[in-house]
Amino acid sequence: MLPRVEYSVTAPASPEEVWLAFSDLTRLLGRGIYSEAVWTEGPPWQVGSRLRYVVLHPLKATVSAVVSLSEPPLKVGLINHALGITAQQLVTFSRVKSDTTRVIMTMDFVGESMAPTPIDVGAALRFYTHDALDTMLDRLKENLKTH
Numbered sequence: 001m002l003p004r005v006e007y008s009v010t011a012p013a014s015p016e017e018v019w020l021a022f023s024d025l026t027r028l029l030g031r032g033i034y035s036e037a038v039w040t041e042g043p044p045w046q047v048g049s050r051l052r053y054v055v056l057h058p059l060k061a062t063v064s065a066v067v068s069l070s071e072p073p074l075k076v077g078l079i080n081h082a083l084g085i086t087a088q089q090l091v092t093f094s095r096v097k098s099d100t101t102r103v104i105m106t107m108d109f110v111g112e113s114m115a116p117t118p119i120d121v122g123a124a125l126r127f128y129t130h131d132a133l134d135t136m137l138d139r140l141k142e143n144l145k146t147h
Contacts, residue, residue, distance in 0.1 A: 003122065007129045008104040011140055015093040018101045019073030021140035022091065025051070028135055033057050045070050059083075059124040085121065086110045103136070105129050 011018045021027070023045055025037040035054045042049030047070050053063040061082045069077030073093050080087040087107045094102045107129060 004109075005107040005122070005125050005129050006104065007126070007133055008102060009133045009137055010096065011101045011103060011137060012099060013101060013140055013144060014099065015073040015095055015101045017143065018093055018103060018136070018140060021143055022076075022093075022103070022136045023072070024139055027139040028053070028132075031135075033131060042067075045072060045076060055128070058127055059121070065089075080107075083121070087125070103133055105133055 011021075025039075028034040028037045033056060035056055037053050038051060040050045040052050044051075045067060047067050049067045051065050051067075053065065055061050055063065063080050063082040065078045065080045067076065068079050068088070069075060069090070075090065075092045077091075078089040080089055087109050089105065089107045091103065091105045094104075096102050107125060109125070
């Protein structure tokens with residue numbers, strides 16, 4: 001079984017502003033890592049809604065996800081399925097100061113990889129976790145510049 005993956009960042013904005021950046025899936029596209037990030041069922045970020053990510057790097061896979069918890073701008077939970085692995089993901093947005101938010105993403109895994117070649121799935125999952133929050137920070141900076 002794969003270990004828990006956890007990554008956190010501190011953002012110079014309110015949880016509401018950070019949530020807006022996180023919830024914009026277009027931040028993932030156009031960089032050669034994801035070729036698709038789309039809602040396939042239900043309204044975005046509602047419990048039961050489904051989305052699909054197609055990742056190209058560092059591991060090619062299609063990830064099917066369902067929203068399991070939705071309390072914007074404080075937390076969101078997803079259950080992700082790909083390559084025989086199920087990952088329960090939780091993202092929390094905690095106000096540290098009036099203009100500072102701590103974001104923590106954790107992923108707990110069940111199952112073994114069914115990837116066709118031997119790969120370090122743990123390293124790939126750490127990469128995706130870091131990328132999700134790092135792109136959120138980049139999008140937040142863009143959003144703050146325009147306001």
